[in-house]
Amino acid sequence: MKYLQKQLPFIKGYSIAVIFSLSLLFIRVSKLDSIFFLFLIWNLFLACIPYAITTLLSFRELYKNRFLLAIGFISWLAFLPNAPYILTDLQHIRLSTLHSVWFDVLLILSFAINGLIIGFASLRSMQKFLSYHFSKKTVSFIIHTTLLLCGFGIYMGRILRWNSWDLLQNPMHILGDIFRRIISPIEHINTWAFTIGFGGFLIITYHLIRHYQKETI
Numbered sequence: 677m678k679y680l681q682k683q684l685p686f687i688k689g690y691s692i693a694v695i696f697s698l699s700l701l702f703i704r705v706s707k708l709d710s711i712f713f714l715f716l717i718w719n720l721f722l723a724c725i726p727y728a729i730t731t732l733l734s735f736r737e738l739y740k741n742r743f744l745l746a747i748g749f750i751s752w753l754a755f756l757p758n759a760p761y762i763l764t765d766l767q768h769i770r771l772s773t774l775h776s777v778w779f780d781v782l783l784i785l786s787f788a789i790n791g792l793i794i795g796f797a798s799l800r801s802m803q804k805f806l807s808y809h810f811s812k813k814t815v816s817f818i819i820h821t822t823l824l825l826c827g828f829g830i831y832m833g834r835i836l837r838w839n840s841w842d843l844l845q846n847p848m849h850i851l852g853d854i855f856r857r858i859i860s861p862i863e864h865i866n867t868w869a870f871t872i873g874f875g876g877f878l879i880i881t882y883h884l885i886r887h888y889q890k891e892t893i
Contacts (some may be wrong), residue, residue, distance in 0.1 A: 679734035686797060693793070694720070697786040704783060708776060716765065716787045722758035722840065723791035729755070730801035739805035752802060753822060755840050757829025759795025760878055762788040764834045796882055799823075820879060827875030831867055 697720070705711055729752045733739040739748065765784050772780040799819065806815045832838045838850055857864040 680731065683731070690790070690794065690797075693786075693790050697783070697790055700779075700783045700786055704776070704779065712771070713768070713780070713783060716762070716784070719758065719762050719765065720787050720791055722755065723762060724794050725755040725840075726752045726759060726798040727794045727801075730798045730805070733805060734801070740808060742809060745805060745809065749802065749806075752798065753825065754843050756795060756798070756822065757826045757833060758840060759791045759798070760788075760826055760874065761830050761833050762791035764830060792881070795826075796885060799882065800886075819882075823878040823882060824871065824875035826878055827871040827873065828867075830874050831870045835867075835870070 698717070701713060701716060704713060729748055733745065733748045739745045762784075765788065766781075768784065769777060769780055799822070803815060803819055806818055810818070832850070832853070836853055838846075838853070842850055857867045861868055
């Protein structure tokens with residue numbers, strides 16, 4: 677409960693940010709009579725799942741149990757790429773008209789930034805949970821690897837069109853796609869360029885946010 681109380685100011689502020697994004701979406705739907713961008717609501721919902729998982733782990737400090745933390749971490753990792761994934765929805769700008777393009781940029785960016793924020797919030801919580809069991813260097817390695825895996829997860833979602841649910845529904849097909857890219861990295865150089873590019877962006881952004889938080893405390 678102490679964890680949830682500490683999170684309340686963030687939850688309130690984040691709720692306002694989400695309401696702002698939803699308001700922009702409502703304005704677009706009403707003005708252009710188009711429901712095309714309604715998928716952003718679903719994408720943001722998926723982005724919030726990792727935060728929900730870390731919140732559940734905080735109750736009665738369940739993260740102190742290594743087994744429960746391991747289960748929570750795997751589930752959390754499976755959904756975490758959904759948080760930064762919304763950035764790639766900027767590709768839909770090419771479908772916007774000259775009159776709506778800048779409004780659509782604002783709309784998608786508002787959802788994308790909200791996705792990043794909630795993703796980084798859950799990442800910070802998971803980092804604290806892992807610190808209870810592992811050394812600082814080990815946790816740092818896990819966090820950096822996780823962010824690189826997010827880059828790969830975004831690729832799997834945007835380019836290969838897999839989603840988090842497919843890990844349960846089609847695990848062998850997903851593993852096949854992953855295995856082919858591991859054993860033939862040169863043939864799939866675009867995969868690794870995409871992964872390193874997005875993963876590097878997430879690592880740099882997360883470090884900048886963490887540095888700013890330390891400087892302002």
